[in-house]
Amino acid sequence: MLDIKNFNAALDQLAAEKGISKEKILETIDMALAAAYKRDYGKKTQLIRAKFDIATGKAEFWQVKLVVDESMIKSEEEIAEEEAAKIEGQEIKSERQETREAAREALGTDGEIGIEGEIRKVRFNADRHIMLADAKKTKKDAKIGDELTFPLESKEDYGRIAAQTAKQVILQRVREAERDSVFDEFKEKEGEVLSGIVQRVEGRLVFMDLGRTIGVLPPDEQVRGERYRIGERIKVLLLKAEKMPRGPGVYLSRSHPKLVAKLFEIEVPEIASGAVEIKNVAREAGSRTKIAVSSKEENIDPVGSCVGQRGVRVTTVIAELGGEKIDIIPWSEDKEKYIASAISPAKTLEVEIDEDIKHAKVTVAEDQLSLAIGKGGQNVRLAAKLTGYKIDIRSRTGETVAEATSEGEVSGEGIAGE
Numbered sequence: 001m002l003d004i005k006n007f008n009a010a011l012d013q014l015a016a017e018k019g020i021s022k023e024k025i026l027e028t029i030d031m032a033l034a035a036a037y038k039r040d041y042g043k044k045t046q047l048i049r050a051k052f053d054i055a056t057g058k059a060e061f062w063q064v065k066l067v068v069d070e071s072m073i074k075s076e077e078e079i080a081e082e083e084a085a086k087i088e089g090q091e092i093k094s095e096r097q098e099t100r101e102a103a104r105e106a107l108g109t110d111g112e113i114g115i116e117g118e119i120r121k122v123r124f125n126a127d128r129h130i131m132l133a134d135a136k137k138t139k140k141d142a143k144i145g146d147e148l149t150f151p152l153e154s155k156e157d158y159g160r161i162a163a164q165t166a167k168q169v170i171l172q173r174v175r176e177a178e179r180d181s182v183f184d185e186f187k188e189k190e191g192e193v194l195s196g197i198v199q200r201v202e203g204r205l206v207f208m209d210l211g212r213t214i215g216v217l218p219p220d221e222q223v224r225g226e227r228y229r230i231g232e233r234i235k236v237l238l239l240k241a242e243k244m245p246r247g248p249g250v251y252l253s254r255s256h257p258k259l260v261a262k263l264f265e266i267e268v269p270e271i272a273s274g275a276v277e278i279k280n281v282a283r284e285a286g287s288r289t290k291i292a293v294s295s296k297e298e299n300i301d302p303v304g305s306c307v308g309q310r311g312v313r314v315t316t317v318i319a320e321l322g323g324e325k326i327d328i329i330p331w332s333e334d335k336e337k338y339i340a341s342a343i344s345p346a347k348t349l350e351v352e353i354d355e356d357i358k359h360a361k362v363t364v365a366e367d368q369l370s371l372a373i374g375k376g377g378q379n380v381r382l383a384a385k386l387t388g389y390k391i392d393i394r395s396r397t398g399e400t401v402a403e404a405t406s407e408g409e410v411s412g413e414g415i416a417g418e
Contacts, residue, residue, distance in 0.1 A: 018174060026052065028170050073121070183248035186210075358390060377402055
């Protein structure tokens with residue numbers, strides 16, 4: 001006799017451990033019982049379903065038949081062609097193969113209803129098909145594609161192979177449900193920062209333990225010069241979660257600009273509450289980032305909020321990014337003012353803007369040229385990316401020393417910088 005109380009407790013424990021719903025587990029039990037019943041008491045060609053009553057510990061069984069008409073039945077010629085195409089001399093299946101096949105069949109992989117309900121042509125079999133005219137005798141409004149159910153005698157005793165089949169069904173379904181649960185969890189976290197432990201490094205791929213699954217940090221999402229040590233805990237951006245045959249594929253990033261924005265959101269309560277907004281981020285991972293911020297409340301200084309008292313907030317983010325330099329600038333609707341701030345730490349003398357072509361000419365003093373341009377043109381390049389304008393850096397004489405596009409291309413005589 002089934003102990004219902006202990007059975008329910010076991011179901012709750014399994015659901016909690018695997019992170020899947022109790023309903024999913026009960027569906028799996030139904031499938032396992034159907035597979036076991038079919039193995040011992042049914043026919044191979046039958047489609048059997050079961051329903052387990054958790055309140056009584058009893059199960060009911062039905063045979064399912066698909067309603068078909070003449071247009072859905074394969075002709076003798078079509079059947080003959082199929083037979084001729086079969087490979088001869090197939091080996092006799094082992095007991096284990098039979099168990100797996102029965103499990104797959106119980107999971108519904110052998111049905112005649114295809115993708116999006118499309119009904120395939122079938123070989124008529126009285127065990128699993130019923131002609132439309134006969135179906136209407138049982139159910140007056142029956143139509144093609146319907147499934148009719150016929151009650152079967154309940155059984156409680158099952159043989160060893162039937163028990164193995166049921167076990168295979170349960171294990172397979174629980175694994176699938178667990179994979180789905182993990183995928184759903186990480187799909188919801190796309191674009192968020194996760195903390196993970198470096199598990200192993202294979203070639204240029206870094207695999208990270210994220211708790212319920214392993215994430216991949218690809219080479220093009222790593223920061224140049226960073227070294228990832230096994231056992232090290234680091235923060236990463238969850239770029240994408242995909243469904244894969246062996247579980248969810250979780251792809252991570254350390255180089256994405258959004259990682260910087262999310263780290264500030266964690267460290268700065270004003271950003272998390274919405275009082276301060278990150279307008280844009282331009283990043284050259286491992287080297288330098290420019291971040292533009294604005295305040296929705298007059299009494300809050302957006303730059304000061306991100307820097308924190310004695311620079312504690314920005315220092316925390318810099319430490320997490322391995323010492324990457326971060327320039328925090330105030331965003332402004334006044335484009336001249338915004339571009340002038342983006343060029344910092346250099347001081348500008350004048351900013352001329354052609355709004356139609358998104359082009360800005362920025363004049364700076366001679367002693368500010370190298371600061372405005374930056375090493376290898378980095379400062380002006382990041383400023384152009386941040387603002388979305390093409391920026392020309394000019395001397396007092398009007399000569400263009402360097403220019404950068406919003407796509408990050410930079411040219412000019414002064415790009416050697418300091």
